[in-house]
Amino acid sequence: MEEPYEDIPGTYVFDAQRSRQGYHLNMFCMSLRDAANREAFKADEAAYLDRFPMTPEQRTAVLQREWNEMLRLGGNIYYTSKLAATDGLTFQDLASIMTHMGRDAYREMMVTGGRSIEGNRSKAEWKNHG
Template identity: 75%
Template sequence: MTADYDDIPGTHVFDAARSRQGYHLNMFCMSLRVAGNREAFKADEASYLDRFPMSGEQRQAVLARDWNRMLGLGGNVYYTAKLAATDGLTFQELAALMTGMALEDYRDMMLRGGRPIAGNRSKSEWSNG
């Protein structure tokens, strides 16, 4: 079943279905609020992830720091930001990585009001060529 908002380019709406899908991924991310957990994760990422029954895809996305994939697999951006912070990234740096832009370019775009709406409302606006 699809929702109307599934047609928004580059967007993973965190709805009830995505919340259920990403529950264990998000609980892992939230565990990083605790200093001892951050230390344990940094010491041995793979072993620490064994504490959470994530899917193989979710686990691989975490290990690869594939931020957009984490969102597609049910991650919530505010939870995955805990992982980014553990890596020493600011939220602005994370957003730049997720958009594929240099930090300065991302910052400048946001100061100018963000991405233009044209071509970003619906995947049907994208050309296939």
């Protein structure tokens, strides 16, 4: 059964089901808190990922830096931001990438109160924009 909040466009709610789904993905991301692990990952990303029994989809999302896909597959934004930081991205950089906005445009949107709820209540509303 799909939860009602799955209809929120542009995001994935990190609930208990996603927590279970993304456990190994998130443990990989948290491992990057350690400098030695960051260096090992940078030296051979694919080999380092072999330490974590992620799904093939999760592994691909990490290797291709598909940030929104990582969230869909159970990643927690606070954990996946460890990977972004390993790549030299700030949280603001990451958010702008994930929202398909330039960094300055994303910052301006947030400073002026965030994204309007108008047109963003339901995925059905987004279907009418394309």
